[in-house]
Amino acid sequence: MMRTVNIILIGGMMAGAGVVYFLKYEAEHATTRVAQLSRQIQQEREAIATLRAEWSLLNQPKRLQEMADRYHTYLELEPLDPNQVATLDDIPFRQVMPDGGTAGGKGPERLFAGVKPIEHTGTIKKSTDRVGKADKPEPKGVDPKPNDLLNTIIR
Amino acid sequence: MSTTMDAFPADTFRDPAQEATHAPAQAPARGKARRSATAAGRTRVKVAMLGFVAIYGAIAGKLVYLGLKGPEHSNTLGAAIVQSSPRPDLLDRNGEVLATDIKTSSLFAEPRRIIDVDEAIEALSSVLPDMREPSVRHKLKSGAGFVWLKREITPEQRFRIHRLGIPGIGFLDENKRFYPGGGMASHVVGHVNVDNQGIAGIEKYIDDEMNLNELHKLGIVHDRGLKPRKLSLDLRVQHVVRDEIAAAKERFHAVAAVGIVLDVHTGEVIAMSSLPDYDPNNPSEALEKDRMNRATAGVFEMGSVFKTFNSAMALDSGRVSLNDSFDARGGLAFGGQRISDFHGKNRILSVPEIFIYSSNIGSARMALKVGPQGQYDFFTKIGFHSKLKTELPEVAMPLWPKRLSEVSSATQSFGHGISVSPMHTAAATIPLMNGGKMIPPTFFVRTRAEADAMAVQVVKPETSEKMKYLFKLNGQIGSGTRADVAGYRVGGKTGTAEKIENGRYVANKRFNSYLAAFPIDDPQYVVLVTIDEPKAEKDVGAATAGLNAAPTVAAIVKRIAPMLNVPPRFDLAPATLASN
Numbered sequence: 001m002m003r004t005v006n007i008i009l010i011g012g013m014m015a016g017a018g019v020v021y022f023l024k025y026e027a028e029h030a031t032t033r034v035a036q037l038s039r040q041i042q043q044e045r046e047a048i049a050t051l052r053a054e055w056s057l058l059n060q061p062k063r064l065q066e067m068a069d070r071y072h073t074y075l076e077l078e079p080l081d082p083n084q085v086a087t088l089d090d091i092p093f094r095q096v097m098p099d100g101g102t103a104g105g106k107g108p109e110r111l112f113a114g115v116k117p118i119e120h121t122g123t124i125k126k127s128t129d130r131v132g133k134a135d136k137p138e139p140k141g142v143d144p145k146p147n148d149l150l151n152t153i154i155r
Numbered sequence: 156m157s158t159t160m161d162a163f164p165a166d167t168f169r170d171p172a173q174e175a176t177h178a179p180a181q182a183p184a185r186g187k188a189r190r191s192a193t194a195a196g197r198t199r200v201k202v203a204m205l206g207f208v209a210i211y212g213a214i215a216g217k218l219v220y221l222g223l224k225g226p227e228h229s230n231t232l233g234a235a236i237v238q239s240s241p242r243p244d245l246l247d248r249n250g251e252v253l254a255t256d257i258k259t260s261s262l263f264a265e266p267r268r269i270i271d272v273d274e275a276i277e278a279l280s281s282v283l284p285d286m287r288e289p290s291v292r293h294k295l296k297s298g299a300g301f302v303w304l305k306r307e308i309t310p311e312q313r314f315r316i317h318r319l320g321i322p323g324i325g326f327l328d329e330n331k332r333f334y335p336g337g338g339m340a341s342h343v344v345g346h347v348n349v350d351n352q353g354i355a356g357i358e359k360y361i362d363d364e365m366n367l368n369e370l371h372k373l374g375i376v377h378d379r380g381l382k383p384r385k386l387s388l389d390l391r392v393q394h395v396v397r398d399e400i401a402a403a404k405e406r407f408h409a410v411a412a413v414g415i416v417l418d419v420h421t422g423e424v425i426a427m428s429s430l431p432d433y434d435p436n437n438p439s440e441a442l443e444k445d446r447m448n449r450a451t452a453g454v455f456e457m458g459s460v461f462k463t464f465n466s467a468m469a470l471d472s473g474r475v476s477l478n479d480s481f482d483a484r485g486g487l488a489f490g491g492q493r494i495s496d497f498h499g500k501n502r503i504l505s506v507p508e509i510f511i512y513s514s515n516i517g518s519a520r521m522a523l524k525v526g527p528q529g530q531y532d533f534f535t536k537i538g539f540h541s542k543l544k545t546e547l548p549e550v551a552m553p554l555w556p557k558r559l560s561e562v563s564s565a566t567q568s569f570g571h572g573i574s575v576s577p578m579h580t581a582a583a584t585i586p587l588m589n590g591g592k593m594i595p596p597t598f599f600v601r602t603r604a605e606a607d608a609m610a611v612q613v614v615k616p617e618t619s620e621k622m623k624y625l626f627k628l629n630g631q632i633g634s635g636t637r638a639d640v641a642g643y644r645v646g647g648k649t650g651t652a653e654k655i656e657n658g659r660y661v662a663n664k665r666f667n668s669y670l671a672a673f674p675i676d677d678p679q680y681v682v683l684v685t686i687d688e689p690k691a692e693k694d695v696g697a698a699t700a701g702l703n704a705a706p707t708v709a710a711i712v713k714r715i716a717p718m719l720n721v722p723p724r725f726d727l728a729p730a731t732l733a734s735n
Contacts, residue, residue, distance in 0.1 A: 046257075046258045046310075047310070049255060049256065049257055049258070050257050050258070050310060052252060052255065053252060053255050053257050053333050053335055055252075056251055056252040056255075056335040056336075057335040059251070060335060060336055060339070060394075061390060061391050061394035061395075062336075062339065062394055062398070065394070065398070079713075079714070080717050082640065082641055082642035082643060082713070082716070082717075082723035083641075083642070083723075085642075085717060085722065085723050087722070
């Protein structure tokens, strides 16, 4: 009886020692990995900080203005005029043509030919407001953050 | 039981009970001694047990302690020595970087440990061509323990040199403050010294506020917990203001220029630029002459823009109404001194006319009606008799006559004899445009609720309404017409002050300014532009504020209004001069 107990205890002890050794090596391995990862995180942080600084350097309004000036004629860029600022309320619906809008026309007119306007008065804003009440479009995803922009640059 | 017993020699395991049965004939005295011996044995066992319990208990306790302590990070491997303390990033109100820390590496060598100097130089020069210089060879052959090879190399160079694996070559990392905008907002952001400690501007303020210097002295250097600080500046607006005042400074050959944009409802400084400025990446420039911060650390006689505060004072006192008229004929004599008008109308002028024609005589008469004490109290209320309460350390004390008198009161009514900083002037305009609430200007983001909590009512809301009318009138039919931008309704007051040289006012050296608010029917922003010593353009006769400061304001507003979400409107009735 005592003997079996002792054998069991000795076996248990040896098993315990084995497990402890195993755990110790596991823990050592994990510690190395943690140190490695935290070093890597630190490096990434520094890289992000550097890239962020570079990004803001490239994005300086002064630099953008110089570029806009340089490519002014090629890109046909002009400063915004107060007359160009409008709200949706200021945009009226397209007028219906006397012959029902099917006449040929040019460009966008032909594109919309045959499309019947929903109503003849009112503005786009009012119409979108009404649509908005019926089913509100769910906002998809999240706005791109500077980090995402940086990531695209890194890659 | 018996088999177990056989396993042990009988005499090594003495059961007291068995012994008692096997030797019943033994003397009772011996039995007694035996009994006491077994008792002693028991005590020994107990002591031994206690000893083991104590030892194992100690081990278990230590294990628990180690377990609770958590893993100790062995980061030292490969981590470099950081010599300067990290600082929080400074961001503008939209999150754009104004100042940030970047890690720079410096290359050093331990010549004693270099095996082959020629090979090392050959390898190094593949990345850094200037390593071929004879001085480098000399350094490496010197046999010294430590020499710097190059300070502040780029991360890429560092990586490439690291990959070469030259023995005896190493890097030291340092935090270095970097300002991507250069001089863009230098007078607001400030700069740091070589140890990364803030010595000017907001950099100094956050050091004082967070006791960073104390931490640095104690040797505590850690990256955690340094949250970026958000400033009230809008980088885009800041750029526009700086760009436009730089253009004006060049066009009118001025010596200096200042541009300020304040939020009327929160007191936030949206933009503040003072030219000439400096690049905080090269802090020694800051010490050069003329590069001081004129917006908050310089005081000037602001001239006619003070008629704004004079009118507000007179209207707020209740002794003067918009329909009152004052005699602006001839001049106003005080003993030997005489006040006269620049564009004299030589007739009786109403209060709005005094404002739009910028009559010195009329303004002086309005001030006299309120009295020197009333003027003194009003100027105290709007902050002209104290240092500006804001975060920036560089603020100047205004200068004003220490003795109350009618003549000094009269000259102060049109901005002479009292010197304040441009920021003082812009901040004092806030209550005149927002319904009477004085809010100290701030360089950090502030919500409207926070601003309302600290606001002090300094003028009546009606006075604010009347001031908006006067600004609007002057912007549409007065001296400020060149500041108006179609759709954005800019109203304001011009100021053309003569500068003092050797104690005398000099006619051809001027300090011009335009103090404006837009959109004037519901003001959101105060804009102040000052141009120091502008010269007249060739085909234009004079160098008055209406011809240089006002168009600069127009150019600024035209560009910043869309950024600040001010919608243009073209359907508002023009202001008319109420005839009396």
